[in-house]
Amino acid sequence: MVTNIAMDRPDLRLRDTGPVAVDVRGLTKRYGAMAAVKDVHFSVGQGEVFAFLGPNGAGKSTTIKMLCTLAHPTSGQATVAGFDVVSRAKAVRRHIGLVFQEQTLDDQLTAEENLRFHAVLYGVPHAQIDPRIARVLDLVALTDRRKDLVSTYSGGMARRLEIARGMLHTPKVLFLDEPTVGLDPQTRALMWEDVMRLRDEEGVTIFLTTHYMDEAEYADRIAIIDYGSIIALDTPDALKASVGADTVDLETADDETALAALKRDGYTVKRSEDGLTVFVADEEAAVGPIVTAVGVPVRTVRAHRPTLDDVFLHFTGREIREQHGEALPMFARAHGARRS
């Protein structure tokens, strides 16, 4: 599903080859004594899907705001589409598309009118406006609803219209700030299809923030950000691999015999609380041979591949789910909401 574009070693924070869409060096943002973003470095290649993953208040939105020229960096520098975000703010804005967390459509206008408004605001040449509107509506499959007032749209449709609008002026980079918050899983999947199509057909760089693990999976590379710093940056697969190998958990009739048998066959095995844990390269392929190798009856087998949740837990010592929603104390939530 995720097509990894051919590029240099993705584990490098700064990409050294290929066109660069976003380049960030030592970016820092302080609000008074508190540093919302601390000395962040990374770069994103043209056509890449890049995810900022972290809990609310981690500095995702602040970073995106600086890249979109909506907030001034305290120090450090960043270029977007080749333009400095401070000295060439207007040029940056012309070359980026923005989809905010909250809806920013005029629901008393039709989809087409919203798009036309945007096209004029972003200086799309007159002759290109109509074809471009038709094109982006087609990309998000809203062509037949173009004459309808946005007030009649569902949340998912409105979100897709916003993505279409963000693409209208052929930006180099499309910023999506928590694009799927409040959407049901089906709509989210649909939206992701749209986004991937945009990337493939228009070659746009997608820069998104999210606190949904499963969503970050769509990205070519993920930066995990916590307390204003990037604590890990790599492809989803590499991040998972860095947490540890796949494992197969076994419960057998005779763990001692099984342990000895597996060790003899060269497996890395460890006694766990209720059985054995075998470390393997690929859990799916390993289950069969392991069960054969133990030589004693097997009661249960559980294969496990690290998820991004494990990755987050590994790097931060916390689960990301604790960081948002109901589990968060009232004060912290209000604080996070203001920051976002």
Next chain:
Amino acid sequence: MTTAASASPTAQVTVTDTRISDEIRVVGMVWERELIRYVRTRTRIVSGLVQPVLFLFVLGYGMSGLVGTTGGFNFREFVYPGVVAMSVVMTAMFSAMSIVWDREFGFLREMLVAPVSRTSLVLGKTAGGATVAAAQGTIMLVLAPLVGIHLTPLLVAEVISLELLMAVAMTTFGVFVASRIQKMESFQVVMQMLLMPMLFLSGALFPLNGLPGWLTVITRLNPLTYAVAPLRQVVFSAQNMSAAARARFPTKVTLFGYTLPMGLELAIVVVFALVFFVLAFRGLSRTE
């Protein structure tokens, strides 16, 4: 870390400097949006009519008994230009204050992050609000015959011009106020505490002569005063009024004992409009 990074403005080259033609298109687009929204919300057109009509007929008839008729001229005819002004002012304010809605529903952000100047946005908003308000005021002209006001083509043209000027001033004022309001709940309060006193103390509903000193000061500080007076002057000048009626229902505004000519009144309105424009621009610049 060797870098090819910062030096690659990828492929596409776009003119990034502000072009006047682009900015004019933006003004036109923001203006058009105001019009679309106005035409689309018929309830707003109707409700914008109800209150002035209420004032014209209910207050008009109610007060006529008290004020009586002077030289064939009654209170309804006096209050008519004021009520036209009222409908213009309320529509202009309402239109400008829709910025509060835009903020609430996020659309303001869509406008503010666009690579256009704030000036274009405020200009477009002002032009839109002014057009809509003048249109609403012009609809009020159909009521003129019902209260015995004679309309001539010249008068209609004069009234529409004055409505536009008044609407521009009030829209910029409204945008300025709206830019300072963060919450939708505050909107009603502001409308009640600002708009109603401004209307009542503008001479729209009663003559401004013979008021106590402190009240006179407030009326002279009120920008609307200088917009209502010219409107009434042009309407009255087209009527066949006796000298007694003209004395009874004065239209001129005096400042420090000096009777202002209409040109000066209009100039004052223009100055207010410019000041409000700058304040509105500043208010919006503060937002993000």
